[in-house]
Amino acid sequence: MAKKGAREWTWVETEDKSIPRDRQQTERNKNNMKDGKLRIRKYHAITKKHEWYVEIKTSKAKK
Numbered sequence: 001m002a003k004k005g006a007r008e009w010t011w012v013e014t015e016d017k018s019i020p021r022d023r024q025q026t027e028r029n030k031n032n033m034k035d036g037k038l039r040i041r042k043y044h045a046i047t048k049k050h051e052w053y054v055e056i057k058t059s060k061a062k063k
Helices: none
Strands: 007-014 023-029 039-044 049-055
Touching: 007 039, 023 039, 023 049
Parallel strands: none
Antiparallel strands: 007 023, 007 049, 039 049
């Protein structure tokens, strides 16, 4: 039986607070990024430029 993958879904939000806030969902490999927050450059639809996005902490729903 195969192991569960090392990828998990996470939310990223625009780093610069002077532009309109945008939140997107992306994948991250938890084996490569064990510490620190994900920082990625993605396309922002409102400013029509690539902007820096940082990982935000989301609350997990209780089961």
